[in-house]
Amino acid sequence: MTYEGWIIVTGVLVGASCxxxxxxxxxxxxxxxxxxxxxxxxxxxxxxxxxxxxxxxFTMLIGAAVAGLLTTIVIQLLQNSGVQPDAAIGVTxxxxxxxxxxxxxxxxxxxxxxxxxxxxxxxxFVPFQTVSxxxxxxxxxxxxxxxxxxxxxxxxxxxxxxxxxSTFDPGLAVALGVPxxxxxxxxxxxxxxxxxxxxxxxxxxxxxxxxxxxxASAYLWTRSFPYMFVLSIFISAASxxxxxxxxxxxxxxxSGSMAVMTGVFFLISFxxxxxxxxxxxxxxxxxxxxxQWNAASAAxxxxxxxxxxx
Amino acid sequence: MSDALDVQNITVAYQxxxxxxxxxxxxxxxxxxxIVGPNGAGKSTLLKAVLDLVPKLHGRAVFFGxxxxxxxxxxxxxxxxxxxxxxxxxNALDVVTMGRYGHVxxxxxxxxxxxxxxxxxxxxxxxxxxxxxxxxQLSGGQQQRVFLARAMAQDASLYIMDEPFxxxxxxxxxxxxxxxxxxxxxNKTIIVVHHDLQTAxxxxxxxxxxxxxxxxxxxxxxxxxxxxxxQAYGGQLxxxxxxxxxxxxxxx
Amino acid sequence: MMQEWLSLxxxxxxxxxxxxxxxxGIASGVIGSFVLLRKESLVGEAMSHAAxxxxxxxxxxxxxxxxxxxxxxxxxxxxxxxGIRIIHRNTKLKQDTAIGLILSVFFGLGIVLLTMITNSSxxxxxxxxxxxxxxxxxxxxFDVWMMSGIAMLVTAAALLFxxxxxxxxxxxxxxxxxxxxxxxxxxILSFSIVLIVTAGIQAVGIILMSALIITPAIxxxxxxxxxxxxxxxxxLIGAFSGxxxxxxxxxxxxxPTGPVVVLTATAVFVxxxxxxxxxxxxxxxxxxxxFRRRWKKQQAVQALDSVPDTTPSRxxxxxxxxxxxxxxxxxxxxxxxxxxxxx
Numbered sequence: 001m002t003y004e005g006w007i008i009v010t011g012v013l014v015g016a017s018c019x020x021x022x023x024x025x026x027x028x029x030x031x032x033x034x035x036x037x038x039x040x041x042x043x044x045x046x047x048x049x050x051x052x053x054x055x056x057x058f059t060m061l062i063g064a065a066v067a068g069l070l071t072t073i074v075i076q077l078l079q080n081s082g083v084q085p086d087a088a089i090g091v092t093x094x095x096x097x098x099x100x101x102x103x104x105x106x107x108x109x110x111x112x113x114x115x116x117x118x119x120x121x122x123x124x125f126v127p128f129q130t131v132s133x134x135x136x137x138x139x140x141x142x143x144x145x146x147x148x149x150x151x152x153x154x155x156x157x158x159x160x161x162x163x164x165x166s167t168f169d170p171g172l173a174v175a176l177g178v179p180x181x182x183x184x185x186x187x188x189x190x191x192x193x194x195x196x197x198x199x200x201x202x203x204x205x206x207x208x209x210x211x212x213x214x215x216a217s218a219y220l221w222t223r224s225f226p227y228m229f230v231l232s233i234f235i236s237a238a239s240x241x242x243x244x245x246x247x248x249x250x251x252x253x254x255s256g257s258m259a260v261m262t263g264v265f266f267l268i269s270f271x272x273x274x275x276x277x278x279x280x281x282x283x284x285x286x287x288x289x290x291x292q293w294n295a296a297s298a299a300x301x302x303x304x305x306x307x308x309x310x
Numbered sequence: 311m312s313d314a315l316d317v318q319n320i321t322v323a324y325q326x327x328x329x330x331x332x333x334x335x336x337x338x339x340x341x342x343x344x345i346v347g348p349n350g351a352g353k354s355t356l357l358k359a360v361l362d363l364v365p366k367l368h369g370r371a372v373f374f375g376x377x378x379x380x381x382x383x384x385x386x387x388x389x390x391x392x393x394x395x396x397x398x399x400x401n402a403l404d405v406v407t408m409g410r411y412g413h414v415x416x417x418x419x420x421x422x423x424x425x426x427x428x429x430x431x432x433x434x435x436x437x438x439x440x441x442x443x444x445x446x447q448l449s450g451g452q453q454q455r456v457f458l459a460r461a462m463a464q465d466a467s468l469y470i471m472d473e474p475f476x477x478x479x480x481x482x483x484x485x486x487x488x489x490x491x492x493x494x495x496x497n498k499t500i501i502v503v504h505h506d507l508q509t510a511x512x513x514x515x516x517x518x519x520x521x522x523x524x525x526x527x528x529x530x531x532x533x534x535x536x537x538x539x540x541q542a543y544g545g546q547l548x549x550x551x552x553x554x555x556x557x558x559x560x561x562x
Numbered sequence: 563m564m565q566e567w568l569s570l571x572x573x574x575x576x577x578x579x580x581x582x583x584x585x586x587g588i589a590s591g592v593i594g595s596f597v598l599l600r601k602e603s604l605v606g607e608a609m610s611h612a613a614x615x616x617x618x619x620x621x622x623x624x625x626x627x628x629x630x631x632x633x634x635x636x637x638x639x640x641x642x643x644x645g646i647r648i649i650h651r652n653t654k655l656k657q658d659t660a661i662g663l664i665l666s667v668f669f670g671l672g673i674v675l676l677t678m679i680t681n682s683s684x685x686x687x688x689x690x691x692x693x694x695x696x697x698x699x700x701x702x703x704f705d706v707w708m709m710s711g712i713a714m715l716v717t718a719a720a721l722l723f724x725x726x727x728x729x730x731x732x733x734x735x736x737x738x739x740x741x742x743x744x745x746x747x748x749x750i751l752s753f754s755i756v757l758i759v760t761a762g763i764q765a766v767g768i769i770l771m772s773a774l775i776i777t778p779a780i781x782x783x784x785x786x787x788x789x790x791x792x793x794x795x796x797x798l799i800g801a802f803s804g805x806x807x808x809x810x811x812x813x814x815x816x817x818p819t820g821p822v823v824v825l826t827a828t829a830v831f832v833x834x835x836x837x838x839x840x841x842x843x844x845x846x847x848x849x850x851x852x853f854r855r856r857w858k859k860q861q862a863v864q865a866l867d868s869v870p871d872t873t874p875s876r877x878x879x880x881x882x883x884x885x886x887x888x889x890x891x892x893x894x895x896x897x898x899x900x901x902x903x904x905x
Contacts, residue, residue: 026655027398031662032604039769081835081843086658087603087780091831094773098824101695105817158417165408168398175361175387176412177379205673209666216659223444225399253677259670266663270653278652319885325846326853332861367854368861369885397654446654 006127008244010142011258014198015210015236017149020156021194022215023228024187027167032086033188034211036075036093037068037195038204043100044068044196050107057140061196068192071096072185123202123254141201148197152190156229159183164225206255210236213262220273235265312375314339314468314499315360320369322352322359328522329355332369335518335527339374339467340497342490344504344514344530348543351521353503354390354472361387361470373468383412386466388457390473396446402456403441406431409463424463431459435485451482458486469493469500476505487513507539575703580808582706582713583819586762587774587804589713591796592720593758594779595789596751599731604658605646607772608665609759612642614672614768617693618679628705631693632760639756642668696767696820697811705764712761716754720793727751728789765808767820774823778803781831784838803827858886862894863903 001009025031041064048063049055071092078088126141133143156163166173166180173180191211198207218231243258250257271279313336322330330352337343345353358364360371362378373381386409406428407420414420432438435455440448448456454474461469469490475483490500494515504510510517510530517533519525525542526533597603613635620627620634642664649660676690701709720727729737730747738744755775762771782795807823836843865884873879881891898904 026659027395029656029658031656031659032607035607035662035665078835082841083780083835084598084601084603086601087598087776090603090607090772090776091780091828094770094777094824095828098770098773098821098828101818102821102825105821161408161411161414161420162416164400165411167395168400168405168408169389169394171363171389171393172387172408174363175382175385175389176408177382178411203673205666205669208662209670212659212662212666216655216663219399219655220653223399223401225404228399247674250674250678251681252674256670256673256677259666260674263663263667263670266667270649321857323850323853323857326849328857367857 003127004244006139006142007123007254008240010126010139010145010201011123011240011244011254012237013142013145013149014202014207015214015240016233017145017152017194018198018207018210019214019218019232019236020152020229021187021191022211023218023232024163024167025191025211026215026219027228028187031212031216032089033072033075034191034195035208036071036089037192038199038207039093040067040071040096040100041196041199041204043096043103046100046103046107050103057144057200060200061144064196064199065189065192067096068195069185069189072188072192076184123206123258126201144197145201148194152194155186155190159186202258203255206259209259209262210239213259213266214239217262217266217269217273220269220277222274235269236262239265311339313337313372314341314374315501316372316375317356317360318370318372320356320359320371321367322355322364323367328367330359331523333520333524334369335524337499337501337516337518339499340494341499341516342494342514343499343501343516343518344510345501345518345520346504346507346510346542347520347525349505351542353505353520356520357387357470357472357501357503361385383464384467386461386464386469388461388469388471388474390476391450391453391457396453398445401442401444402437402448402459403428403432405445405456406460406463409460412464427465428459428463431462432456434462435459435489449479451478454478454482455485458489462489467498469498471500471502473503473505475509510534576812578703578706579701579812580805582701582710583765583804583808583823584801585710585713585717585804586758586765587778587800587802587823588797589716589720589758589800590762590774590804591778591782591798591800592717592793593751593754594775594777594800595782595793595796596720596727596731597755597775598779598783599789600751603776604661604772605643606755606759606775608642608646608661608668609639609756610763610768610771611665611672612638612668613760613763614638614669614693615675617690617763618672618675621679621690622675622682626690628708628764631764632708635760635763636756638668639759643752643756693763694768695818696763696765696770696823697818701764709761709765712757716758716761717797719750719754723747723750724790724793765804765819766823767818770820770824773827774800774803777824777827777831781827781834784834784841799827799830803830858890858894859897862898866898866903 022031022034025034044064044067045060047067048059051063052059074092075088078092079085083091126139129140130137131140131143132138162173162178162183165176166178166183170180195204195207195211198210202210214232214235215228217235218228222228222231239258239261242264243261244254246261247254247257269277271277274280316336317334320330320333321328329350333352333356345356347353355364359366359369371378373385378385403425407425409431410420410424410427414424429438429441432441435458437452437455437459440452440456445453445456458474461471474486478486490502490513493500502514504513511534514530516528517530518527519533519538519542521542521544526538597606616634616636616638617631618634619638620630620632623634624630645664646657646660649655649663650657655663679690726737726742726747729740730742730744730751734744737747758775759771762774766774778796778799779792781799782792785795786792803823803826806826807819807821810822811817811819834842837845839845861884865880868883869876869879877891877895880895881888884891884894886894895904
């Protein structure tokens, strides 16, 4: 496949992976968890490096996933202890992130652990680092991302109705015997693994954008749970294509450009989506007003005429 | 025949105060039971404790002579309406189908017959025209009917309902109470947390008076006496009584 | 060590930096208390991330001039705040989704602009990097003056509007009933948040600025139930964190300021979370344990009353009434014996 092809395909797969997680996070009002996890990835990377003194991808992956999971556990602990939900998120991830940056600057300053890169990523480098699977050469990032997408799809389908009921009505879910706590931590693990597998290729910020923005846009269009997944994946794919070509045209960061494109698609959804769209709503209101005005003037005109005649 | 529910000395505490103290009562099968008491009496907490939704300091609940875990699928819980995300992308029929999840089991999809049961339940409550509606678009009464239909689809032998009559129209209230009476005739047991004393006597044939502790329990005519109500409600009763006498001519 | 500290204070520029960081800490601590009570802890996060494109645009327009960068950051701070409100108010999306959405899209835009700057002026963005992680020690005197000035202005505003903000956050309808302009008061608070974020990002960095606002406030909340005291405590924690962060990063040029500031504040929070009297974890656990023990003993005594001396196999009957397991029953029975409930 071409250089361009690999970038777009990897982007689309990351988008799909993140969309699946994102729909669940947005509906469970846990969107900011993705932001938290993508920040604490740094701590995982530097800890893994300091513990093992290696920089190989798999070690990094494990370290980052553990840090992500730890973040969610600490957040949960704080929330259960009565800290405001969003404050718990804010305190936890900033502390972890600060610790990560501190450790890098103190003990790993001379190693190639580029915080900037982790944060902003660069999907442009994806095609250069390749591995060979069954004699086929492919970018390493592509392999990682495909495996994670596969896992996400399997888990989403396997627990489909459990996700649905535990998101919609946790009380009922418990009463029905659905393992709500298990599902929560499964989702948190999936979020960490997805964020970690994706951030290396596209950067932490695009991961957050891909997790939240397409799901939020899809939410505005549809009233069906399964379609929300489909639509969200579709929107993220569209953002990848348009983002890539916009970046190429302007000669700017591809990841950043894709993130901006998710925002553009959200703006379109915000203005035009179904009954909730701002433009549609204003138009409807105008029509209603006009009808009322017509009716009112029709009603008023009769006695008016009588008076004139009389 | 074992009791539908046997509550043994359940105590629940938040922080350093008990909200429920040594609540003990039993409910025979086939009764329509009202749990009645003043605000803060621990009515909702009692239901949640019985269903293991809040931790208990002490005590246990036995269903049909068995543990909760073993009989879970035959217990239908209808939580308060406020505790659900009404913006969730789903329609009425879908919500009712969720009632079948206990029967369907892990990893499996609801089958066609599950959806049929769900639709029949909606129909029973006169909601078949709204099957495809997003739930936010339904009125309070209609939402409550959907919840009732879901409980019905669950085909439980014991129903536990938290304030099903709160914030709904008179017509829906009528429909719900009729449905409950029908369930009772099928020898199902229904336990309802209720806060309206005026209608309580008319609706229920068994009653539990609660104010942190169980003040009285038994057939309605035995429990619904002035002394016992006085004991549960304290000073609030005078007000309730005068309000009641205006409409129904006083308490017995 | 002491020697180094003292020699630090001899450098006039550094003295200013330390003082400035302290003022910044005080102001964010004060404002943070109101932000926390307004349940907008993560709004600062969105605001500071959204500042990146603003900083970049300021740079593109006027070069590395602090006022231009700050105006850019402030404008984008407002846009993000406004965006979150608009989305939250007009759609079914919840506030946290709106925050994450604005944050990631705007940061993406910032990265796009950053690459544009790199491309156009060949690596001349070195000044902008400090905005992401913060580097107080690199601030020149003018930067410090700017930061301190804004911090003092914001603190003054908080003192001036203390009781108004308190009521507007706690009970907006009642405040409206008093004839107060609740909208204006809220806008002034929002304006103060934007100002303090804008002033702080150069020292603490975009990514950690939100922590300087919320962490001291949450830590302070554990020690008191009164807003006035909470604001003072939060200001003190903020000042301490700001000071220590700036000092440490000045001692060792390799350590960026932001992380140290945040880690100090976090340490205070963790301590408060665990050990604060009343609200702290430890205090709550012991209180609950004590309560539980007392309650069980009371139950044991009551159960004893219901099985008179004459009951055959009194222990078994007692245990049955009490309804506890063997080991616990034995412990309670021994306690009864020791305290002469059993004769």
